[in-house]
Amino acid sequence: MSESFDAAALAVAGVRGLKPYQPGKPIEELERELGIRGSIKLASNENPRGPGPAVLAAISAAAAGASRYPDGGAFRLRARLGAELGVDAGQITLGNGSNDVLELVAHAFLGPGRSAVASAHAFIVYPLATRARGAEFIEVPARQWTADPDALVAAIRADTSVLFLANPNNPTGTWLTTPVLESLLARVPRRVIVVLDEAYFEYVDAADYPDGLRLLAAHPNLVVARTFSKIHGLAALRVGYGVSSPAVADLLNRVRQPFNVNALAQAAAVAALDDRAYVVESRRLNVAGMQQVRAGLDRLGLAAIPSLGNFVTFDCGRPARPIYEALLREGVILRPIAEYGMPNHLRLTIGLEAENERALAALARVCGGA
Numbered sequence: 001m002s003e004s005f006d007a008a009a010l011a012v013a014g015v016r017g018l019k020p021y022q023p024g025k026p027i028e029e030l031e032r033e034l035g036i037r038g039s040i041k042l043a044s045n046e047n048p049r050g051p052g053p054a055v056l057a058a059i060s061a062a063a064a065g066a067s068r069y070p071d072g073g074a075f076r077l078r079a080r081l082g083a084e085l086g087v088d089a090g091q092i093t094l095g096n097g098s099n100d101v102l103e104l105v106a107h108a109f110l111g112p113g114r115s116a117v118a119s120a121h122a123f124i125v126y127p128l129a130t131r132a133r134g135a136e137f138i139e140v141p142a143r144q145w146t147a148d149p150d151a152l153v154a155a156i157r158a159d160t161s162v163l164f165l166a167n168p169n170n171p172t173g174t175w176l177t178t179p180v181l182e183s184l185l186a187r188v189p190r191r192v193i194v195v196l197d198e199a200y201f202e203y204v205d206a207a208d209y210p211d212g213l214r215l216l217a218a219h220p221n222l223v224v225a226r227t228f229s230k231i232h233g234l235a236a237l238r239v240g241y242g243v244s245s246p247a248v249a250d251l252l253n254r255v256r257q258p259f260n261v262n263a264l265a266q267a268a269a270v271a272a273l274d275d276r277a278y279v280v281e282s283r284r285l286n287v288a289g290m291q292q293v294r295a296g297l298d299r300l301g302l303a304a305i306p307s308l309g310n311f312v313t314f315d316c317g318r319p320a321r322p323i324y325e326a327l328l329r330e331g332v333i334l335r336p337i338a339e340y341g342m343p344n345h346l347r348l349t350i351g352l353e354a355e356n357e358r359a360l361a362a363l364a365r366v367c368g369g370a
């Protein structure tokens, strides 16, 4: 006897309506599909330099211990991070990427009958993590692609338990200044956990940009999330972390998988913190590349949104999807962001100088004079 089987009907309500996260297109996938070689990917805000030699050596050394479970408490990495950041190791929650930290917050603080607030055009993992827990996601209109602090505060309801805010934001690159963020935090009730997502913190060079860690003392409801995926060049290894009050960290640790950060990733992250020259050079390369790309976009008449990250989002002046697809045929992978409510924009990650040049030349061919 065959019984009908409807998997979707069995899923919890929050999961039923989800659309999976759409990552940037991998180079191998593009080249497999089009039968081409030598493509470049400027689509996922990765560090274009590849990992440094000290990190590679640390990974090799750690590989010899691969038959053992990793240190679930990640003693060395948390101690090293604590020293680096000037916080207690007990304030740090490690994640399998900072994505995992966002999930841990949702797991601990969201559920049916609760809601989370975030800006429009913000990182798409916020609605995903919220809805997966059966909570409601409240999207707040932005102003000039920037989170609107007054509107965020006004959107907080009695059932709101989390506010997500990326600073700078991805995919727009926009940010809130120190006084604006401080005033926002002062107006958020303490019963609301504020996740301040600082994935691009180490790239920022702006005097008015706030350091979330300095705000922790005054705001026990704050979780600052950072990552090794961006400037530290470890996106494949999946290491990120949250810094919070020890009480919040304790809650996040209760829902954390015991071995969520593997041993190779832990060793690589320690080595990455020790390699300050790599970070300095990555920042320098990004500043130069940002100037190069901004000037190139200007020449093409493509309006860019000012960005503090290692990426820039520009207006194609018409639907961006066909432009994205034409660029793929040129072997250049950028990121379409229609699902972020920006169907006419593309996001470009700052790459090596030659990669930036190649992307600009392809853009000139595909949409010059747009």
Ligand SMILES: *Cc1c(COP(=O)(O)O)cnc(C)c1O
Binding pocket: 045, 096, 097, 098, 099, 100, 123, 166, 169, 170, 197, 199, 226, 227, 228, 229, 230, 235, 238, 239, 240
């Ligand atoms: C890239 C990014 C992250 C983190 O990614 P992980 O690789 O999971 O650490 C988090 N937030 C934003 C806004 C990002 O752009």
